[in-house]
Amino acid sequence: xxxxxxxxxxxxxxxxxxxxxxxxxxxxxxxxxxxxxxxxxxxxxxxxxxxxxxxxxxxxxxxxxxxxxxxxxxxxxxxxxxxxxxxxxxxxxxxxxxxxxxxxxxxxxxxxxxxxxxxxxxxxxxxxxxxxxxxxxxxxxxxxxxxxxxxxxxxxxxxxxxxxxxxxxxxxxxxxxxxxxxxxxxxxxxxxxxxxxxxxxxxxxxxxxxxxxxxxxxxxxxxxxxxxxxxxxxxxxxxxxxxxxxxxxxxxxxxxxxxxxxxxxxxxxxxxxxxxxxxxxxxxxxxxxxxxxxxxxxxxxxxxxxxxxxxxxxxxxxxxxxxxxxxxxxxxxxxxxxxxxxxxxxxxxxxxxxxxxxxxxxxxxxxxxxxxxxxxxxxxxxxxxxxxxxxxxxxxxxxxxxxxxxxxxxxxxxxxxxxxxxxxxxxxxxxxxxxxxxxxxxxxxxxxxxxxxxxxxxxxxxxxxxxxxxxxxxxxxxxxxxxxxxxxxxxxxxxxxxxxxxxxxxxxxxxxxxxxxxxxxxxxxxxxxxxxxxxxxxxxxxxx
Amino acid sequence: xxxxxxxxxxxxxxxxxxxxxxxxxxxxxxxxxxxxxxxxxxxxxxxxxxxxxxxxxxxxxxxxxxxxxxxxxxxxxxxxxxxxxxxxxxxxxxx
Numbered sequence: 182x183x184x185x186x187x188x189x190x191x192x193x194x195x196x197x198x199x200x201x202x203x204x205x206x207x208x209x210x211x212x213x214x215x216x217x218x219x220x221x222x223x224x225x226x227x228x229x230x231x232x233x234x235x236x237x238x239x240x241x242x243x244x245x246x247x248x249x250x251x252x253x254x255x256x257x258x259x260x261x262x263x264x265x266x267x268x269x270x271x272x273x274x275x276x277x278x279x280x281x282x283x284x285x286x287x288x289x290x291x292x293x294x295x296x297x298x299x300x301x302x303x304x305x306x307x308x309x310x311x312x313x314x315x316x317x318x319x320x321x322x323x324x325x326x327x328x329x330x331x332x333x334x335x336x337x338x339x340x341x342x343x344x345x346x347x348x349x350x351x352x353x354x355x356x357x358x359x360x361x362x363x364x365x366x367x368x369x370x371x372x373x374x375x376x377x378x379x380x381x382x383x384x385x386x387x388x389x390x391x392x393x394x395x396x397x398x399x400x401x402x403x404x405x406x407x408x409x410x411x412x413x414x415x416x417x418x419x420x421x422x423x424x425x426x427x428x429x430x431x432x433x434x435x436x437x438x439x440x441x442x443x444x445x446x447x448x449x450x451x452x453x454x455x456x457x458x459x460x461x462x463x464x465x466x467x468x469x470x471x472x473x474x475x476x477x478x479x480x481x482x483x484x485x486x487x488x489x490x491x492x493x494x495x496x497x498x499x500x501x502x503x504x505x506x507x508x509x510x511x512x513x514x515x516x517x518x519x520x521x522x523x524x525x526x527x528x529x530x531x532x533x534x535x536x537x538x539x540x541x542x543x544x545x546x547x548x549x550x551x552x553x554x555x556x557x558x559x560x561x562x563x564x565x566x567x568x569x570x571x572x573x574x575x576x577x578x579x580x581x582x583x584x585x586x587x588x589x590x591x592x593x594x595x596x597x598x599x600x601x602x603x604x605x606x607x608x609x610x611x612x613x614x615x616x617x618x619x620x621x622x623x624x625x626x627x628x629x630x631x632x633x634x635x636x637x638x639x640x641x642x643x644x645x646x647x648x649x650x651x652x653x654x655x656x657x658x659x660x661x662x663x664x665x666x667x668x669x670x671x672x673x674x675x676x677x678x679x680x681x682x683x684x685x686x687x688x689x690x691x692x693x694x695x696x697x698x699x700x701x702x703x704x705x706x707x708x709x710x711x712x713x714x715x716x717x718x719x720x721x722x723x724x725x
Numbered sequence: 726x727x728x729x730x731x732x733x734x735x736x737x738x739x740x741x742x743x744x745x746x747x748x749x750x751x752x753x754x755x756x757x758x759x760x761x762x763x764x765x766x767x768x769x770x771x772x773x774x775x776x777x778x779x780x781x782x783x784x785x786x787x788x789x790x791x792x793x794x795x796x797x798x799x800x801x802x803x804x805x806x807x808x809x810x811x812x813x814x815x816x817x818x819x820x
Contacts, residue, residue, distance in 0.1 A: 520776070
């Protein structure tokens, strides 16, 4: 650390990266999957697939009217209604509601109740679809990537925030370390052991460097007022809520008048918003329905701008009159919303979303190759000891095992989550929690096995298992549902997400399979060359 | 295997504490001052100051590890935090 700037930055890069890399792998994989969380949720609710098959021909106004009619029957006294109308990424009408909180109801109980206060409508028939199975779908992966699990969300967010800060430090110090960052990107020296891993790390890191830097910084920004509260403290004192209402200009909550008033027809309001924007709103929130103080918020579909704050129009629910359009936010607030928006990428269309997904995978590969590189480098220090029959140090063994458990083990956990979704009986109580448990049981088992035997054989076993589980998902889907690839590839546009999901997991499974095959071929070659010393060596991926 | 001296280990530990803990205090103080100093509506000021804080924190952490010795790192972090904290305290008294 006392040498030049470059050496000290290399040191910081190594250690800030290594300490958090296994958690970062989870965050990167979960976050990357979250770009398609709606599609994942849809895939995980096969009961809805049939209804989505036929292309929707009803107008947004008709959809909204259908949903409101159903809500009037099921929840006329609700606090608020939430409607999601069909659009490009969503073929069905989703509706949910919140009830006035009963006294003594804990937050968990309210949340549990809310999970059952919803229905899905088929826009073709106007009828409710078959009740989907109890699953958290993509939402679980999305929450996992910043809330973690089995702990309070606050703890999870702090832990992930610290890891993200380490990542930011690792990225900046990594860039400083690189004097030839541009040249290195075009350098790949395969089959050269450590050099190849270094080149692979550089390529995946530099290729998507703007993305990595952006996603890490914007990730911190999503929760910045929690991580860095001091500016809020000096400007707002104890009134943190005032800050939130000023910085996040949401429509103000209106208290109910406790005076019944029938809700005005929703179609004209929707059409008014549609005329103003040139496109129909996709999300509608009705607060205090059937009350004199009813409010109807029309949200413009995202995709027009970077910002995560969608423009809204607010109507008086009793009279149907336009009350206000939310005023445009100040430049600073718009900038923050745009930075936030960059992270969640609601704006991204099909192609850009796919590019973000690939960049997320590159980020995963960057973290993985970086973690491997440490083991490969460190192992060289033990080369002589190992050659004379000694063993590698505790640190190297630990890192090897953690690498196997995270790099090869996490894909197994993701795959098992999807398998559990199809194999757990539909009527099982607490099903969605069991799916999540299946994820962690699989991951825990993989990590534990890796700690017991961190060998090359373990790498191959876990990579092969992950490959089979992922590539087997389309087959599993074909056996357990009617919407297999043979149907979804040729069916309506509404089934495209199901086909895409099957194809992407198949591709990812093939990638893992290739990695396992490549490792095996290497081992065979070594055996053929009679390098018995190498085979006796405990692990790893060194010297490709 | 080169064995690391305890002196070296101590230096690393001292820098780590200076970077993570000291750096956070320095950043929090600096961000609070930025928020107060910006001639903008407070919703804008608080947003800009908080947005910048992560950039400041990163730079402080890197400087702590780049500077010549752990002692210098500590002196630097403490001195800057003290000066910024002093100004912050004074503005609190004056306003």
